[in-house]
Amino acid sequence: MIGNAPFTAAEYDRRLTLTREAMQRAGLDAIFVTDPSNQAWLTGYDGWSFYVHQGVIVTQKREPIWWGRHMDMMGGRRTCWMDHANILGYGDHYVQSTEIHPMQDLASVLKTRGLEKARIGVEMENYYYSAKAHEVLRTNLPDAHLSDATGLVNWQRLIKSEDEIGFIRKAAGITNNVMQIALERAESGMRKNDLVADIMHAGITGVGDDWGDYPAIVPLTPSGLDATAAHLTWNGDKMRAGEATFFELSGCYRRYHAPLCRTIYLGTPPDQMKRAEEAQLEGIAAGLDAARVGNRTCDIANAFMAVMVNHGIEREGRMGYPIGLSYPPDWGERSASIRSEDTTVLQAGMVFHFMPALWMDTWGLETTETILITEDGPAEPLCNIDRKLFMKA
Amino acid sequence: MIGNAPFTAAEYDRRLTLTREAMQRAGLDAIFVTDPSNQAWLTGYDGWSFYVHQGVIVTQKREPIWWGRHMDMMGGRRTCWMDHANILGYGDHYVQSTEIHPMQDLASVLKTRGLEKARIGVEMENYYYSAKAHEVLRTNLPDAHLSDATGLVNWQRLIKSEDEIGFIRKAAGITNNVMQIALERAESGMRKNDLVADIMHAGITGVGDDWGDYPAIVPLTPSGLDATAAHLTWNGDKMRAGEATFFELSGCYRRYHAPLCRTIYLGTPPDQMKRAEEAQLEGIAAGLDAARVGNRTCDIANAFMAVMVNHGIEREGRMGYPIGLSYPPDWGERSASIRSEDTTVLQAGMVFHFMPALWMDTWGLETTETILITEDGPAEPLCNIDRKLFMKA
Numbered sequence: 169m170i171g172n173a174p175f176t177a178a179e180y181d182r183r184l185t186l187t188r189e190a191m192q193r194a195g196l197d198a199i200f201v202t203d204p205s206n207q208a209w210l211t212g213y214d215g216w217s218f219y220v221h222q223g224v225i226v227t228q229k230r231e232p233i234w235w236g237r238h239m240d241m242m243g244g245r246r247t248c249w250m251d252h253a254n255i256l257g258y259g260d261h262y263v264q265s266t267e268i269h270p271m272q273d274l275a276s277v278l279k280t281r282g283l284e285k286a287r288i289g290v291e292m293e294n295y296y297y298s299a300k301a302h303e304v305l306r307t308n309l310p311d312a313h314l315s316d317a318t319g320l321v322n323w324q325r326l327i328k329s330e331d332e333i334g335f336i337r338k339a340a341g342i343t344n345n346v347m348q349i350a351l352e353r354a355e356s357g358m359r360k361n362d363l364v365a366d367i368m369h370a371g372i373t374g375v376g377d378d379w380g381d382y383p384a385i386v387p388l389t390p391s392g393l394d395a396t397a398a399h400l401t402w403n404g405d406k407m408r409a410g411e412a413t414f415f416e417l418s419g420c421y422r423r424y425h426a427p428l429c430r431t432i433y434l435g436t437p438p439d440q441m442k443r444a445e446e447a448q449l450e451g452i453a454a455g456l457d458a459a460r461v462g463n464r465t466c467d468i469a470n471a472f473m474a475v476m477v478n479h480g481i482e483r484e485g486r487m488g489y490p491i492g493l494s495y496p497p498d499w500g501e502r503s504a505s506i507r508s509e510d511t512t513v514l515q516a517g518m519v520f521h522f523m524p525a526l527w528m529d530t531w532g533l534e535t536t537e538t539i540l541i542t543e544d545g546p547a548e549p550l551c552n553i554d555r556k557l558f559m560k561a
Numbered sequence: 562m563i564g565n566a567p568f569t570a571a572e573y574d575r576r577l578t579l580t581r582e583a584m585q586r587a588g589l590d591a592i593f594v595t596d597p598s599n600q601a602w603l604t605g606y607d608g609w610s611f612y613v614h615q616g617v618i619v620t621q622k623r624e625p626i627w628w629g630r631h632m633d634m635m636g637g638r639r640t641c642w643m644d645h646a647n648i649l650g651y652g653d654h655y656v657q658s659t660e661i662h663p664m665q666d667l668a669s670v671l672k673t674r675g676l677e678k679a680r681i682g683v684e685m686e687n688y689y690y691s692a693k694a695h696e697v698l699r700t701n702l703p704d705a706h707l708s709d710a711t712g713l714v715n716w717q718r719l720i721k722s723e724d725e726i727g728f729i730r731k732a733a734g735i736t737n738n739v740m741q742i743a744l745e746r747a748e749s750g751m752r753k754n755d756l757v758a759d760i761m762h763a764g765i766t767g768v769g770d771d772w773g774d775y776p777a778i779v780p781l782t783p784s785g786l787d788a789t790a791a792h793l794t795w796n797g798d799k800m801r802a803g804e805a806t807f808f809e810l811s812g813c814y815r816r817y818h819a820p821l822c823r824t825i826y827l828g829t830p831p832d833q834m835k836r837a838e839e840a841q842l843e844g845i846a847a848g849l850d851a852a853r854v855g856n857r858t859c860d861i862a863n864a865f866m867a868v869m870v871n872h873g874i875e876r877e878g879r880m881g882y883p884i885g886l887s888y889p890p891d892w893g894e895r896s897a898s899i900r901s902e903d904t905t906v907l908q909a910g911m912v913f914h915f916m917p918a919l920w921m922d923t924w925g926l927e928t929t930e931t932i933l934i935t936e937d938g939p940a941e942p943l944c945n946i947d948r949k950l951f952m953k954a
Contacts (some may be wrong), residue, residue, distance in 0.1 A: 216778055217792035219688075219891035239878070239920070243790035260878030261902060264895055266712070292693040295612075299695035300686040300711065318693065319659070361772040365765035372758035379754040379797030385609055386775045397636035399610035404772030485632070485653035496889045498612035502657055509654065527632070 173212030289317025342419025682710025735812025
């Protein structure tokens with residue numbers, strides 16, 4: 169470990185080397201990384217400060233620089249592995265000002281580092297790199313060549329190290345506990361927010377010494393018609409007999425996730441739903457079997473969809489994404505996708521949330537797994553909750 | 562109420578009228594609103610789907626349009642007040658694709674609505690409007706005039722309606738409960754994550770029928786040296802005697818917030834901290850007294866700082882912001898600021914998080930209030946937790 173950063177110097181070296189090689193292939197002298205997950209992956213930086221402009225500057229030779237609000241430099245010193253001289257801050261008068269912009273300060277920093285005319289990659293498709301930020305940076309670095317490096321770091325994160333897999337296994341342990349509590353306590357008459365309170369309590373408590381961190385997405389727990397929508401959050405309504413509720417939940421261990429979905433029906437599910445369950449479970453088994461080294465992400469999606477077609481169920485679209493280290497608003501890694509258009513070749517150490525949920529007209533059925541691509545054989549699901557539609561009288 | 566939206570038709574009319582007047586002043590035919598808080602404020606839309614591109618199109622005459630991922634149209638129908646014909650979706654193949662971009666679909670929608678050559682405002686400084694989104698939209702609407710409308714809607718939110726103040730009071734009730742629990746349970750030897758689990762549980766449970774929603778920022782609860790940094794989140798370390806811990810927490814009622822900070826010291830605080838407490842409380846009282854209709858936001862900041870100067874304490878920078886409806890990653894409204902450079906004139910119905918925290922070399926002292934600007938007299942703090950440095954043996 170270096171300082172308070174969660175991984176070893178060797179692990180950060182591995183990450184930097186991968187990133188620098190990718191920069192070289194892309195013809196970049198430097199990158200400015202705004203995705204908080206990428207920042208944390210490279211430097212260890214961890215704080216809820218991404219609502220102001222901040223980022224990491226990576227060049228071929230120098231130690232990375234963390235740059236952010238002056239007030240957050242202390243957080244940078246507490247969490248990053250780099251020398252304190254490489255934690256830089258801009259003044260508070262830049263924050264949410266309409267007169268001046270933090271990117272003016274960043275431009276000065278880049279100039280001071282001799283990057284005035286450099287080829288600099290920026291993450292143009294990221295929550296934390298606004299259209300305005302790009303415009304101001306471009307204006308203030310007229311001789312630099314800014315180009316889009318979205319995903320450059322994300323793709324380096326696809327194959328996890330042993331240490332990272334260890335973190336994800338701990339997150340999966342927390343997920344097991346959280347899902348167990350959700351399934352045990354859900355019952356007719358229970359207010360949904362009270363159930364979510366218990367879910368969150370279990371997630372943050374964690375398991376033994378594995379204390380729980382905040383997941384990048386809040387618990388998704390919709391019932392009945394709300395469950396036909398993919399991303400509604402809870403309210404104070406009571407759970408009712410005759411309704412399905414799906415739980416999309418993840419434990420989080422030091423920012424690493426292991427999402428899982430299960431569905432519970434209070435009462436006796438309609439036949440159509442039972443048939444869909446059967447198809448979905450068969451499809452998931454086919455997907456896991458296709459999730460082998462050398463196959464592609466599309467093979468997982470296609471294996472699942474072939475089973476659906478056999479059962480006469482229409483299901484298209486994306487059904488999974490790589491997961492690992494993440495910050496709100498998304499726990500996906502935003503590189504590969506499990507979908508028929510995606511041809512990423514599977515390698516050992518990749519971890520995906522395989523998510524072939526079914527959203528129908530009057531109910532949703534979410535049964536998913538966090539899976540690890542192994543050296544040989546089918547993918548290993550990392551959680552251990554029964555894979556089925558749960559029912560309760 | 563209209564459908565499941567939380568406010569009345571009259572309230573949404575009020576909001577639309579304010580927004581359209583601001584558009585007219587800015588010379589805009591249409592705006593495309595990406596800030597999830599602005600979307601919810603205008604339409605009622607509420608879901609954790611802002612991690613993909615989505616937004617609201619407002620023109621002078623037509624009912625607003627909610628546009629997002631096809632999968633989230635169902636959520637739009639469940640939560641927005643508009644006619645279902647005005648809930649539009651784009652296909653899943655656009656999601657996080659490197660080949661095509663959702664903004665291509667948005668450009669088609671705008672063209673179909675006769676906005677091909679329109680003057681369209683976009684929120685260039687927003688988490689959910691990326692540099693790439695802007696580039697693609699501009700390329701696909703070559704004859705439109707896109708301009709920066711960041712803050713246009715946010716500024717209309719500054720003065721709250723009675724209904725909104727009612728929501729914020731409910732949030733404040735939840736905050737009281739959450740803070741009480743944090744202060745009661747904090748003790749030497751308690752793991753920080755266990756305390757956060759209790760905090761979250763109380764926040765989501767809510768108070769009576771006022772069920773708790775997720776706050777836009779997770780509980781910030783750092784101790785000791787970590788509390789000298791502004792935005793570190795928790796870990797599994799035990800709380801210890803001889804350390805200060807600050808709690809920055811908010812209850813949330815249907816996306817409305819009422820943040821509050823208090824600090825607790827386990828043991829006997831150093832004299833320097835006691836003196837800072839005295840100065841801070843005097844400064845807050847001066848700030849509240851300056852927070853009157855007709856005064857300006859800078860008057861609040863200056864009143865506080867004048868007291869600090871008298872006590873020989875250096876404190877600059879921003880010390881507050883408007884609050885209300887919000888989504889991660891920030892519960893501030895991103896319009897006015899309480900700081901010496903800001904000259905916004907205070908009006909009745911404005912609500913701020915007045916946040917004159919002190920971060921020193923070895924400890925942090927956060928004591929803050931959510932305040933309502935009233936018709937006459939000083940501002941009204943909406944929470945009722947004792948304003949002091951808490952101590953426990």
